[in-house]
Amino acid sequence: MRYPLIAPNPPRLSDHVDALQRVEASGHFSNNGPEVRAFEAAATAQLFDGQGACLAVNNATLGLMIAIREAAGERTAGCYALMPALTFAATAQAALWAGLTPLICDINPADWTASAEAEERLLRDYGDRIAVLLPYATFGTAIDLDRYAWLQREHSVGVVVDAAASLGTRDAGGGGFGAGAPFAVVHSMHATKTFAVAEGGLIHSGDTDLIARLRAMTNFGFEANRSATLFGLNAKLPEVLAVMARAKLAEIDTVCDQRAALEHAYRTQLKGVAFQQAEGQRRASQFMPVLLPEAVAHRRSEIAAALAAVGIGSGQYFSPHLGEQPLFQRTATILPTPVADSIGARSLSLPVTDAMTIADVAVIAKAFNRILARETRSAARPRQHAVASLLIVGGGPAGTALLTAASKRGRLPELAALGLIVAEREATLGEGRIGRYAITSDSTAETFLSAVRDNPHPELAALVDHPTGQAVGHYIGALGVPLVEVGPFVQATGHRLQTLVAQHGGTVLTGHDVLGTTRVAGGLWSSRMRRRADGHEFDQLSSAVAIATGGHQPLDRLAAQRVGGVSLVSEVGDRLMQSDEALALGGPTKIIDLLSTKRNPKIVVIGGSTSAIATIVLLLKTASLPLGAGAITLLHRRPLRPFYPTPAAAQAEGFTDFGPDDICPVSGFVYRLAGFRLEARELVLRELRVDGRTPDPRLTVHQVRGDDDAVARAHLAEADLVIAALGYRPRALPVHDQDGRAIALAAHQGSAMVDRHCRILDASGVAIPGLFGIGLAAGFVPWGRLGGEASFSGQANGLWQWQNDVGAMIVDQVLGDGARAVA
Template sequence: MRYPLIAPNPPRLSAHVEALRRVEASGVFSNNGPEVRAFEAEATETLFGGRGASLAVGNATLGLMIALREAAGDHPAGRYALMPALTFAATAQAALWAGLTPLICDIDPNDWGASAEAEERLLREYGDRIAVLLPYATFGNAIDLDRYAWLQRQHGVGVVIDAAASLGTRDASGEGFGADAPFAVVHSMHATKTFAVAEGGLIHSGDTRLIDRLRAMTNFGFEAGRNATLPGLNAKLPEVIAVMARAKLAEIDTVCDHRAALEEAYRTHLVGVDFQQAEGQRRASQFMPILLPEGMGPRRDAISAALEAEGIGCGRYFSPHLGEQPLFQREAMILPTPIADSVAGRMLSLPVSDTLSVADISTISATFNRILAKEARVPATPRARPIASLLLVGGGPAGTALLTAAAKRGRLPELAASGLVIAERDDGLGEGTLGRYAITSDSTAETFLSAVKDSPHPELATMIDHPSARVVARYVGALGVPLVDAGRFVRATGERLHGLVHRHGGTVLTGHEVLSTRATAGGLWSSRLRRRSDGVEFEQLSNAVAIATGGHQPLDRLVTQRVGGVALVSEVGDRLMQSDEALSLGGPAKIADLLSTRRNPKIVIIGGSTSAIATIVLLLKTASIPFGAGAITLLHREPLRPFYPTPEAARAEGFTDFGPDDICPVSGFVYRLAGFRLEARELVLRMLRIDGRTPDPRLTVHQVTGDDDPVTRAHLAEADIVIAALGYRPRALPIHDAKGARIALAADHGAAMVDRHCRIVDASGAPIPGLYGIGLAAGFVPWGKLGGEASFSGQANGLWQWQNDVGAMIVDQVLDDAVRAVA
């Protein structure tokens, strides 16, 4: 016997000849005729307790389109429809047709609906750029509509519910799902749904005026007469289909009760799988969704084939999810979706239909259990390569900058094919921690966009039109890009780089961290990797290792830190925080909370780095902190230097504090490396009173003169909060020699991690063969054709340099070594 996944069971028109004759006699076949109006009234009464109103439409996708367009208001262009990754393509397609950009977020691990935490965080981050919330009532689940009504009121955001599979579902109170909702709830009546008709949809809302507007929109926007007053299209349900819908409505309770019994039988008989957390008293089950056990995703095709061979139909709704589909990768803003990735990768759907019995479900379950047990015994395929040419440790902004440098020179395919392995602890490449900061970048929008503009790889070149790139492009010519927006662009670019590396033979291990690396007797490096999902560890051999793990602000550095004679930890104590915490999302709110009882709050910031100035800029923008005159004090040792494009430009503004060694011989820039840029530069120019600029009265500046500075001591004693902005140190990987002894690095003693060729150096300053470093706190100083002023003594952290000459320097060395090894 065969058990199809879905067996459409719409009403037979041949059994409703009298109703068809009634349609013919009326002479009305569309345009909200008597059969459609009767169905709408009967559905409102039968399914939704007689409250609100219902509107029949040609199909659910059309219903979503008009509901979204209405909810978005007059100006949808450039705004977002926030939706979960685990839904059908129609959800995102409808948003695009309504003029909105899909903003795709992760799901809840239990009910598989949109993650409440993600939705609320994104509403805070994006504000009114989110026009509409578009949750999906996953597989007919009765999601919490009261919560969405609260979000609608709290944030002034539109709400449309995609309830495609929910017509017949009852919520926790026993009402039809969507009854009396203050927004549009859009149901499907497609032939494959539980409420099977042929093609059609039903929109319900407790707001009858909303239904009136949507009705006009389904009829070309005609509210009265034949003058279009609203955006509209033709989305009306034909009379013949309404006849079928009325017949289905008469039997829907019996159908849903039967299917609920089948679902319960599956939950009783299936072994070793995970089920969706069901919400509501009853749902209109279209099929039975299950999750294979962790680690069994790679066996899904084999399990599906075995089921089909036994006559059992199966599907994989929704795999690939929205974030994995090419159109939406081009047109949508896709956020990290680790839970959706896992759920979609393990999803299978088993048969549910009106003709199946509970005994059939027992048979199907027994067959499935047997197949699953057999496939579970198949050994997993190892994921590591035998020997990689390069293990890239870290796929954040620095790691992907190295890939970008290779791509710009057309060498990324060569690098991937030579045996590239990338290990990134997060779920995707590109963003790292970039998007977790509340400040603007110290790189221009043009720098970010240059990573993909005119790339020889079409996958990257077309990124220039990606929604995240269009957001970054708004800041061309501005003082930096908000890092939240920049982070989303580099993540989207990272996804494209991931695809390129994979396509050309490289390996990308997201969700993996590298614990350590050691030299082997044969001249290779053996690195210990751990898969974060289950803690499994394994070794990866490689010819070279590039460390791109970023920087951090170690707490132990503060223990011995003294400023102007004051020991920070022992004397400042619990008033001390580091700039990394202050600059993170939520940092200003935390500071505001700490100062809420202070009448005239005082903050001291220590350091002359970009992070110190960025902290000041951020605090001055924080309206919730009532800063008075002199409320913020900057303590710094070195002079503050603004960047200038030419000496002439500097002199024209009256800035003359530079000499020949402060001018880059390649670019002609003044303080190319040491100078502050963008927002930080503007603040420094005001501090220095350049060209008649006036300092912000809320800010005072004091240059620390030595180890015994009474002015510094006084400022620190008066401060309510002291923020240490003392720069970053590299997250250097533990490195061992062939005998297992730890190799001491120059970075361990506060020196640069790398030399002028980006090679990691030991404590004596000697480069370690096959080890490279790039990124924040690596300590690289440009030289030669890379430019830079002779007076510069710090470390350069420019994204543009990483994506160009610095990244290429590592790529060329790795590939040249690979060529020599083959020769």
């Protein structure tokens, strides 16, 4: 016998011909007709103890959208909907459609609902920027609605409850879950739910005026006549579906009682698993969620396959959770979610259907217990991991750039076949943090597309015409690409690179941290790996390791920084922000909040890097910042240099502040590495008054000279906000020698992490065999045929370089060593 995870059991229309003929005879097929109204009244009486009112909608997601929009009121732009990580994508999607940013928090380890501690902390920290609380009644459980009513009053915040799986659930007092709630409680009637219709949703509230407003919103916002007065759309339930809903209502108590008995049998007969803490007298069980032991969580897919082999369906709800899904990683604010990470990774759902009996549960439980016991015994045995040729630590823009460089030369299959492993802590390759910044790139659209255009692998070349590639291509000829548009494209590229690596024998380990690497016998490296889902650790041997973990702005850099003769932290510590925070999505909103009480705010930006100029460009483009003349001051040490394609182009505009050492001998570019490009270049050209350009009156530029600069000190003293753009330092992986002693790296001393061959240097400047570095803050400076002006000093961070010569340099060394080893 086969046991599907879900077996939809909506009422059969063929059994309700009389009702269908009644609909036909009425001539009323939608627009809140008699069948819909009769269902709403009956549901209110039967499921919600006659309290308040109900509103039937076309589906629960539309119900969430209008309820969230109504609850938010005028608070949308720059405001949040606070929700737990462990829920379905529709919850966050509805918030986005309602104009809010999802604010994703962790969950309670017992009942798997939103953490009360996290909710209350965030309400204090974010204040009225949280427009709506959006709790989820996880798997049909009965959450404490009295508490949310109190939070609504205490914080003047909107509340909408996502109760998609709860229609038929009874609370601790025996009442219908949601009965009389002062806010909207949104249920689903999808065919896969316990209250199975075909499609549909039901909103309940004890506030009949609220239901009346929501009803108008489901009808294009028409409160009277055909004139829109509210935000609205078409979310009305058709009459035919209402016929099915009325039929389901007649049997729902019997259905829920039978499913509750199945759940009780599971809890009695399953062994070795953990269960969700039960809340309420009866849950409208859609399926039976359990938690696998941590030791076998990484074998979840194998357990599911073994169950399928004996005819038992299973599911993994909700894995990945909201915080692990690419869209919400780009569009939401995600707090640390260690509990949701663990529960999502360990969850497995077993069948609960209307056709099942207690005897069926016994069959499923016996098979499950046998499979779990076998996997538990297997997990206790030590694992052996083969030797890889190369372990790439980090699958963000730099790590995938290395793969791109190999693919463009047709060497990716060769690299993968020799034993390539890519370890990335996030759920997907490619994006890293690039899509989480509010600025425009300092690389052109053409540069991003060059990673795939005419690539030898057709699946990569096709990305030029992919929707994400077309979105980037829209900015060809423009001054860069918004990084929020770049994020999806590099993620799509990463996904196809991952597929190619796997097809040719390599391995991609997403959701894995690399804790450190140690030199072992035979010149190999043993890297300690940790699977983030369950904390499982293991060691991976490789001939080489490429560190592509990106850069950060360390706080200790600020502690030691002096500007104009004064300590930055001691002088302006309470008014200090790092540029990385300012440039991130949500950064401008934070700045607006910080300066909201200042009539004529003064902002100082410190640094002469691209991030410093990008910060100023972003501030000048933020319309809601009241910036008057001289509102922003840039304090920098090195002269500001614009990029030019040729010396003749520079001279044609009257820019002559360069010499022979400032011209790249390979490309002929002026300030190829040191020069600002795109939007930053335009701002610098204005400040330098090149070719008659006029400086922006809102910006003052001051070059700091020496440690006793009174002008710089005066600007710092007057500033309401100081943004430090002092560059990035690499996230250098802990490295140990064969005796287990930590190897001090050049990066730890503030020097470049790598040499001219991308080899990682120790503190004495000696290259460490088999260790390579690439990416932001690695410190590589192009040389020889790679080009670059002789006068350049500092860091060269260029995606095009990583995807071409720099990445190829590492690939060639690894493959050369691999070929020698095979010989």
